[in-house]
Amino acid sequence: MTPKIRISDVAAIAGVSTATVSRALSTPERVGKDTREKVLKAVRATGYRINAAARDLRQRRAGSILILAPNLSNTFFSRIFAAIQEEASAAGLIVQISDSRIGREKLATLGHDGRADGIILLDGGLDPELVNGWRLPVIQLCEWNAAYDAPVLTVDNSAAAGLAVEHLAGLGHRNLLHIEGPEGNVLATTRRDGFLKAVGDAGIDSAVFEGDFTMESGARAAHRWAALDRRPTGVFCASDECAIGFISEAIRLGFDVPGDVSVVGFDDIEFADRFNPSLTTIHQPREAIGRTGAQYLIGMLSDDGTPTAPDYSIAAHLVTRVSTGPAPQ
Amino acid sequence: MTPKIRISDVAAIAGVSTATVSRALSTPERVGKDTREKVLKAVRATGYRINAAARDLRQRRAGSILILAPNLSNTFFSRIFAAIQEEASAAGLIVQISDSRIGREKLATLGHDGRADGIILLDGGLDPELVNGWRLPVIQLCEWNAAYDAPVLTVDNSAAAGLAVEHLAGLGHRNLLHIEGPEGNVLATTRRDGFLKAVGDAGIDSAVFEGDFTMESGARAAHRWAALDRRPTGVFCASDECAIGFISEAIRLGFDVPGDVSVVGFDDIEFADRFNPSLTTIHQPREAIGRTGAQYLIGMLSDDGTPTAPDYSIAAHLVTRVSTGPAPQ
DNA sequence: CGGTATGATGTAATCGATTACTAGACATCG
DNA sequence: CGATGTCTAGTAATCGATTACATCATACCG
Numbered sequence: 001m002t003p004k005i006r007i008s009d010v011a012a013i014a015g016v017s018t019a020t021v022s023r024a025l026s027t028p029e030r031v032g033k034d035t036r037e038k039v040l041k042a043v044r045a046t047g048y049r050i051n052a053a054a055r056d057l058r059q060r061r062a063g064s065i066l067i068l069a070p071n072l073s074n075t076f077f078s079r080i081f082a083a084i085q086e087e088a089s090a091a092g093l094i095v096q097i098s099d100s101r102i103g104r105e106k107l108a109t110l111g112h113d114g115r116a117d118g119i120i121l122l123d124g125g126l127d128p129e130l131v132n133g134w135r136l137p138v139i140q141l142c143e144w145n146a147a148y149d150a151p152v153l154t155v156d157n158s159a160a161a162g163l164a165v166e167h168l169a170g171l172g173h174r175n176l177l178h179i180e181g182p183e184g185n186v187l188a189t190t191r192r193d194g195f196l197k198a199v200g201d202a203g204i205d206s207a208v209f210e211g212d213f214t215m216e217s218g219a220r221a222a223h224r225w226a227a228l229d230r231r232p233t234g235v236f237c238a239s240d241e242c243a244i245g246f247i248s249e250a251i252r253l254g255f256d257v258p259g260d261v262s263v264v265g266f267d268d269i270e271f272a273d274r275f276n277p278s279l280t281t282i283h284q285p286r287e288a289i290g291r292t293g294a295q296y297l298i299g300m301l302s303d304d305g306t307p308t309a310p311d312y313s314i315a316a317h318l319v320t321r322v323s324t325g326p327a328p329q
Numbered sequence: 330m331t332p333k334i335r336i337s338d339v340a341a342i343a344g345v346s347t348a349t350v351s352r353a354l355s356t357p358e359r360v361g362k363d364t365r366e367k368v369l370k371a372v373r374a375t376g377y378r379i380n381a382a383a384r385d386l387r388q389r390r391a392g393s394i395l396i397l398a399p400n401l402s403n404t405f406f407s408r409i410f411a412a413i414q415e416e417a418s419a420a421g422l423i424v425q426i427s428d429s430r431i432g433r434e435k436l437a438t439l440g441h442d443g444r445a446d447g448i449i450l451l452d453g454g455l456d457p458e459l460v461n462g463w464r465l466p467v468i469q470l471c472e473w474n475a476a477y478d479a480p481v482l483t484v485d486n487s488a489a490a491g492l493a494v495e496h497l498a499g500l501g502h503r504n505l506l507h508i509e510g511p512e513g514n515v516l517a518t519t520r521r522d523g524f525l526k527a528v529g530d531a532g533i534d535s536a537v538f539e540g541d542f543t544m545e546s547g548a549r550a551a552h553r554w555a556a557l558d559r560r561p562t563g564v565f566c567a568s569d570e571c572a573i574g575f576i577s578e579a580i581r582l583g584f585d586v587p588g589d590v591s592v593v594g595f596d597d598i599e600f601a602d603r604f605n606p607s608l609t610t611i612h613q614p615r616e617a618i619g620r621t622g623a624q625y626l627i628g629m630l631s632d633d634g635t636p637t638a639p640d641y642s643i644a645a646h647l648v649t650r651v652s653t654g655p656a657p658q
Numbered sequence: 659c660g661g662t663a664t665g666a667t668g669t670a671a672t673c674g675a676t677t678a679c680t681a682g683a684c685a686t687c688g
Numbered sequence: 689c690g691a692t693g694t695c696t697a698g699t700a701a702t703c704g705a706t707t708a709c710a711t712c713a714t715a716c717c718g
Contacts, residue, residue: 004464006704017668022706032666047462053391053443054704056382057673072410072426073599078402085401085428094435097401097426099414106423114381114674115444133376135333215603248603270402274544274577276605335674346698351676361696383674386703443704 005048014042025050056114064094065297066116070101070123070143074213075241075269076286077122080141083290084120091298093117100126111136118297121150124186137300141293142284143187153293155316157187160282161194163318164236164264165202167280172327173234173262175205179221179246181238182212191238191266207232211242218245225261226253233261233327240265240272240281247277247323258325268319277322284316334377343371354379385443393423394626395445399430399452399472403542404570404598405615406451409470412619413449420627422446429455440465447626450479453515466629470622471613472516482622484645486516489611490523492647493565493593494531496609501656502563502591504534508550508575510567511541520567520595536561540571547574554590555582562590562656569594569601569610576606576652587654597648606651613645 011018016035024031024039031039042048056062065088069077081097088095098110100123107126111119111134118137128147131138138150161178168176178195181188192208199206209224211217218237222245225231237243243265247257257263257277265272265281272279292312340347345364353360353368360368371377385391394417398406410426417424427439429452436455440448440463447466457476460467467479490507497505507524510517521537528535538553540546547566551574554560566572572594576586586592586606594601594610601608621641 004704007706008704018705019669019707020667023667026706030666035666047464049437049441049462049464051386051443051704052438052441053382053385054673055706056443057380057386057675058704058706060673062382072414073407075404075407078404081401081428085431089431089435094431094439095427098424099410102414102418102423106418108378109381110423112378112381114383114385133378135378215599219603244600244603248605248607251605270544271573271600274548274573276577276580278577336676337674347675348677348699349697352697355676359696364697380674383703384676386705387674387676389703 004051005046006051007048010039010042010046010048013046014038062115062117063092064096064116065118065120065294065301066110067095067097067120068100068107068110068123068126069097070099070125072097072099075271076239076267076284079270079286080122080290080293083287084294087291087294087298093298104130108133118301120293120297121148124148125184137297139293139297139300141289143185145186151296151312153289153296153312153314155284155289156313157190157316158194158197160266160284160316161191161236162198163316164266164282165195165198165204167318167320167324168234168236168262168264169202169204171234171262171324173204173232174327175230175232176207176234176236177221177225177232178206178208179211179218179235179237179242180208181242183210185213188213188238195236205232211238213239213242215241215245215248218242218247219249220245222246222249222253226250226255231261234324235261235263237263237265240267240269240279243279243281243323244271244275247275247279258323260328262324262327264318264324272319273321275323280321280324281319282316283319285314289314333380334375335380336377339368339371339375339377342375343367391444391446392421393425393445394447394449394623394630395439396424396426396449397429397436397439397452397455398426399428399454401426401428404600405568405596405613408599408615409451409619409622412616413623416620416623416627422627433459437462447630449622449626450477453477454513466626468622468626468629470618472514474515480625480641482618482625482641482643484613484618485642486519486645487523487526489595489613489645490520490565491527492645493595493611494524494527494533496647496649496653497563497565497591497593498531498533500563500591500653502533502561503656504559504561505536505563505565506550506554506561507535507537508540508547508564508566508571509537510571512539514542517542517567524565534561540567542568542571544570544574544577547571547576548578549574551575551578551582555579555584560590563653564590564592566592566594569596569598569608572608572610572652573600573604576604576608587652589657591653591656593647593653601648602650604652609650609653610648611645612648614643618643 007018011021024036121140124143124145132149140152144152180192209221265279268281268283336347340350353365414424450469453472453474461478469481473481509521538550594608597610597612
């Protein structure tokens with residue numbers, strides 16, 4: 001490991017003060033041409049790089065925002081990440097992503113000034129006391145927690161669930177099943193409530209199976225569904241992954257989709273369109289969510305005051321594909 | 330925004346020196362019981378959190394490792410991230426993930442001391458000069474670049490491609506197609522070369538279509554394949570996503586998989602098992618790669634010397650599922 | 659030519675923590 | 689009882705940058 005090079009080393013080699021080196025790098029126009037070249041030459045010769053910790057400390061900013069998500073394996077997040085990345089990059093900020101399930105102490109440290117200037121939170125399951133203790137601008141995307149003292153940007157999950165029910169009802173299905181998300185999760189709850197309200201309004205029979213958004217839970221639900229006497233002909237899953245799990249298992253059990261059962265997912269992940277049968281699902285504008293959220297957070301960083309934001313709600317829409325069809329006779 | 334609280338504020342409230350506050354927090358056993366309680370009470374009252382930038386600067390370590398990946402949307406990475414996260418957590422380190430395609434300057438900054446103690450690199454496409462300029466331990470996982478001066482942990486991609494060819498040949502296929510990865514990518518190259526060598530050894534007809542690992546490229550290749558006079562009956566795709574794209578499009582074009590064409594993927598992502606037909610593919614032990622890589626990097630952090638590591642190569646194996654079958658007559 | 663504006667550079671304070679060193683209080687021991 | 693050791697806690701140096709302020713040289717002006 002080559003010894004670390006400090007700004008004073010560069011200054012010594014270039015024969016100038018550290019202040020001049022610093023200026024030559026951050027505000028080149030404020031340094032004489034000859035001096036600038038001497039400095040840059042010394043920088044190249046030594047391979048000097050600014051020590052981020054020192055700069056962050058002195059400037060009281062990190063030039064970066066942090067995304068906290070509960071599960072990095074979740075395919076749903078990736079497009080959101082990409083959109084945030086783009087917006088942040090345009091604003092000269094670095095994006096760091098971290099798992100939000102890493103223990104209280106670490107989370108508190110991460111969320112405190114020094115390493116990041118703001119936080120984008122995609123997890124509604126953290127301790128509100130912890131989150132509200134952060135002294136940084138925070139914005140919640142997709143998932144939220146009313147106890148967090150931070151603006152929210154999300155789709156109207158309840159209404160979206162209504163769209164799914166409407167679609168299935170329109171196809172003649174009179175007995176619907178919902179496979180819900182994990183207990184306590186706000187998305188799971190609002191989607192389920194939206195489902196129940198919609199079937200209630202439409203006067204349709206319904207049932208709810210527990211699940212947890214995963215393919216495995218969808219597959220398990222397929223078995224429970226197959227064992228029923230009077231099987232629902234339409235299934236609304238709380239996530240696309242769950243829907244894919246349900247369908248694949250149903251097919252393995254010898255059923256036809258959508259011949260025997262129509263399935264609607266939620267999220268419209270990349271695979272939804274390529275799955276076989278391709279998946280009818282609720283499209284969440286993930287790119288727009290990420291982009292708008294990032295813009296908003298970046299705005300919070302520059303404005304000094306606390307811009308009390310109205311919570312946005314973005315429209316979601318149904319994408320009709322092959323996994324849903326007319327109810328069997 | 331509440332004013333930031335410094336260690337000196339806590340010290341003043343508790344009526345002790347900053348040194349004592351620091352010790353009470355990091356090495357509680359080295360302060361008297363009463364003092365400790367006074368300090369902790371003041372910490373609770375103020376909501377004080379250590380400023381990470383200041384601590385990192387003084388300690389010359391960040392207590393975190395950085396993962397750089399070229400494309401966070403890639404489903405393939407998620408399981409690796411999770412494994413790294415677990416190992417790092419056990420070692421008391423925080424994991425940060427960043428997109429590796431964020432521009433030279435930012436990358437150089439990120440990769441320099443202050444913010445992270447070590448780097449896990451999943452991108453072989455960066456400027457070697459940049460990477461070798463980092464003054465931090467670096468390890469390459471999965472993808473690599475011979476010009477980087479850092480150990481590598483990966484599967485034998487060439488041999489793995491051979492497994493795919495062997496499998497298809499064993500099923501009687503005599504004319505194989507490979508849909509390769511993006512030009513210049515080391516994984517794409519080694520997989521293609523492994524394919525070509527294996528078909529050469531087996532005396533089997535072959536063709537190679539260009540691709541880029543994505544579903545879209547697989548779908549495009551399906552059209553090209555369908556238009557051929559003498560269609561290969563076995564297809565080996567450079568990634569699972571590509572294979573899924575190929576299959577879904579082939580099915581839309583009216584073909585049967587594996588009836589008309591057998592398809593093998595590469596990676597064994599979560600969806601491979603749930604796709605319809607489920608995907609025969611090369612299983613990469615992603616969890617083992619992430620775990621071993623993280624352990625190795627963590628070792629590099631503690632050992633002072635530069636432990637010249639032998640480059641590991643991990644075995645990959647074929648997982649036979651439904652997307653491959655006997656060659657049609 | 660004296661006075662002022664301008665631009666380049668250096669000096670030293672500063673960001674907020676950790677920690678080497680020091681010192682006092684008290685216990686222990688020969 | 690003096691010497692020595694052990695705890696506890698404070699003082700001040702330190703990490704490596706940025707930047708307010710001071711200084712100096714030069715240009716420009718009436």
